[in-house]
Amino acid sequence: MLLWLLLLILAPGRDQSGVIPKAFLLLNPPWSTNFKGDKVTLTCKDSYSPSQGHISWYYNEKLLDKNSEAIQIDQTGDYSCKTQRSSFSDPVHVDFLSDWLILQAPYPIFEGDDVILRCPRREESTSETVFYKNERKISSNYESSFTLTSVSRDHGKYHCSASKKSFWGTKKENSKPLMIQVQELFSRPVLTFNPSPAIEGRPVTLRCDTWLPPQRAYTQLQFCFFRENQALGSGWSSSPELRLPTMLSEASGSYWCQAETVTPAVRKRSLRSQIHVQRVPVSDVNLEIQPPEGQLIEGGNLLLICSVAKGTGNITFSWHREGTVRSLGTRTQRSLSAELQILTVKEHDAGRYYCAADNLHGPILSKLVTVTLRIPVSRPVLTLRAPRPQAVVGDMVELHCEAQRGSPPILYQFYHEDVALGNSTVPSGRASFTFSLTEEHSGNYSCEADNSLGAQRSDRMTLSVIVPVSQPVLTFNPARAQALVGDVVELRCEAQRGSPPILYWFYHENVTLGNSSAPSGGGASFNLTLMAEHSGNFSCAADNGLGVQCSEVVTLSITGSSSSKVTHITMGVTTGLLTIVGIAVTAVLVSRFRTQTNSGGFFVIRTPGSSPNAFQETSLSRTSNTDLQGPVYSEPPDPTELQPEYCNVGLGDSDLVYSQIQSIQHTTENSANAPRKYWEDKEPRVIYSELKKAHPDDSTGQASNRDRDLEDAAENYENVPCTSSALNH
Structure with a gap:
């Protein structure tokens, strides 16, 4: 018997605690409840893969005549196994039921798992499935399945129900209750520390031990250590160990740890353990600043950390700046370090600092620590320097960018429409950028100042570049x-x-x-x-x-x-007749004028830009003892529209009409801006053409005669010379 115990202790496969790990069973399919006639394959595993040597199988605690790694079963009962390197597995109860409706749950189930419950039927059915826990309805659907999220070890009873149709009608069927076997995901952690007992001033290592089952060996755990109710170190960590570099007497107290899964969250805590540390006077006082030297920015917060290597009881910490009498602040607490925060530091806060620690054995001072500030750049101002008020293509323009405040060096960047033009780094003062203007340089300009503490952009400045006209x-x-x-x-x-x-x-x-x-x-x-x-x-x-x-x-x-045919013929005939019968026509014209004057007046109408056929007649009243006025003329045409001018002069009831044709052309140097002039400023050239008047009843002639009338129009004209003196007469 003693030999057997010795062999059991020395046998391989033991864990660090000396306990032989258990074997475990896997089911395929994974359901612990099945219909009668189904078969399930059981596989025996241990913490080593694959399993080696002889395997023992047990059915209702009776040894089966089987020694393979996997067996197939179809009988209800409790099954377990054992390998040469493991102890007995936990028994697994598998049911094979002849019911119409069963409730299935997978095996194994661990804390925090999402569990799918199935409620299959022997026959296909589309009726609604209802799931219950402890006789209370928890879900209903037509999918015959339901998911329990993040289960715990509450040992609840579950069952399901569905409607069964038969020859006699519909009947509600309930499944057999199922007790879900939720296994422990990991054991309750145990806190240990080394060395024990703890010695003042020496490091102590805390360890949080727990155990994961082989089926869940891949589960990730994280750990956190506490003294009283205060977390130690950096909080949660994947390491089950925490090293405390220096234990002080003030650190004596109750310690414990927690372990939890990363996801889903299953958390367990250890029992509390008391750690006692011998007290000693304070020593090795040290001042630390955060952020470190050279990284403090104006407007930020300065953290002063005063710590001691050793010390017991209440320690009073104080902080000082060199050259000042009053302290910046004090803290009294049972810890090896204390902090003082200075909010929104300014330029005058730069200097040398130190701290002191005292536990009634006299204050111990730290070394001096220099605090320097870096000042972010202020918003820069962009100015432009050009040779003239209005920039023109080809001008040399100089951009100046300057930030009034900021720790050097400062990098200045110049932009045109947010596209970088160039940059310049200066130790102090302003930066410049010079370039020659082109048409594309019109737009918005800005600059940016940056000393690695945050860039600042100037206001936009708009530059309009005038471009001379090209040759039209x-x-x-x-x-x-x-x-x-x-x-x-x-x-x-x-x-x-x-x-x-x-x-x-x-x-x-x-x-x-x-x-x-x-x-x-x-x-x-x-x-x-x-x-x-x-x-x-x-x-x-x-x-x-x-x-x-x-x-x-x-x-x-x-x-x-491009005038009408009649106008063309009139001008040609007029010119010819003027040469041949000028003198004779003048005599006739004078005779006609006199006759018309004696008979009662004449008609004058002037219509610029029209052909003779479009002229109208306007009556002038005849008055005794009053000189007849000449033709009434409108203002001369716009100089931009030079054209012939026509004026019909009727001689009373005579059958003749005289058309006055004038051609006007300004010769001033700037005719577009010159004022309009009346015709009396320049003697016009006047030609009168005698045209036989048509009788009123002729206006209704047939259209077929119009072409012939136009062709013979030259025969209806007779050129009569006339001078302005004759008109005035």
Whole structure:
């Protein structure tokens, strides 16, 4: 018997506590409850994989004649196993039922697991399934399954119900109650410490021991150690050990630990253990600052930590700045360290600091620690230096960026529309950036200052770069090299580049025709009704205040007239008759004028730009002892629309109508801006053509005779010369 015990102790496979680990069973399928006729495969495992040697199987505590690693079962009962390197496994109860409805749960189940409960039927059914725990309904659905989340070892009884249809109707069926076997995921931790007892001033290692089952060996645990109710170290850690570098008498007290799974959360705590430490006077006082030296930023918080290597009882800590009498603060507590925080430090808080510790044996001072501050940059100011108030393409512009405060060195970055232009690092003062302006440099500028403590961006500054106009291009619309008298031509002048507004001038043979403005840039147009005198060279100029640019000369040739056929014939006949019968017609005209004057007046109507057929007559009242006025004329046409002028002069009830044809052209240097002039400023050239008046009843003639009438129109005209003196008479 003693030999057997010795072999049991020395046998391999024991854990650190000397206890032989248990074997365990796995089920496939994993359900502990099955229908009668189903088969389940049991597999015996231990903490070693794979299992080796002889395996013993037990059914209701009776040894089975089986020694393989896996066996197949179909009988209800308790099953267990054992390997050569393990102790007996926990028994597993497996049911094989002949019921119509059963409740299934997997095996094994550990604390914190999500468990799927199934409620299968022997026959397919679409009825609702209801799940119960301790006779209370917990869920109902048509999926025949329900999930329990993060189960605990509460040993509740579960069952399910469903409706069964039969020949006699629908009957509610209940499953057999099932007690879910929830196993312990890990054992309750045990706190140990080494060395024991604890010695003042020496390190102590705390250990939190627990055990995971082989089925859950992969479970991750984290640990936390406590003295009284205060967490030690950095809090939760994956290490089951915590090393306390120095134990002081004030650290005596109750210690304990906690272990928990990372997910899902299963937490267990150890029993409390008392640790007693011998007291000693304070020594090795040390001052620590956070953040470390050189990393403190103005506006941040300064943490002063005063600690001692040894000491017992209540320790009074105090903090001081060199050169001041009063302390910055004091703390009295039973610990080896204490902290003082200075909020929102300023530039004047820089200096040398020290602390003192006293436990009634006299204060012990720490070494001096220098505290330096780094000052973040203030918001920089961007200024621009240009040779003139309004920047022009080609100007050299200098950008200046300066932050009034900030620890050096400072990196300045310049931006145009948030695109970096360049940078400069200066130990102090401001930075500059010089560049030559192009058209693309218009827009918003800013700069950024950064000394690695946070970048600051300046306000935006808008720069508008004026671009001189490029050489404009003059085009005609419609585009042609030749045109007819009377055509309306659009002159289009456009400069491809240039800041608005742009003023365009139009010229014919260097004589100004007119101007037009383009407030938003682009081109401008000018409409011109062509006359014979307009043959020649045209050009235009563009100006936006930075210099005038002239276009290339464009030549336009005017070869004929676009007026109606009647007007063309009238002009030709008039010219011929004027040469042949000028003197005779003048005599007749004088005779007619006298006759009309004696008979009661004459009619005058002037309609610019119309053919003789479109003229109307206007009656002038006849008054005795009053001189007859000449023809009434309107203001001269716009200089940009030079055209023939017509005036019909009727001689009373006579069958003759005289058409006065005048051609007017201004010759002033700037006709577009020149004021309008009456015809008396320049003696017009006047030709009278005698036209036989049509009788009122002739106006209703047939359309078929119109072409013949137009062809014979020349026969209805007779050129009569007339002078302005005759008209005035």
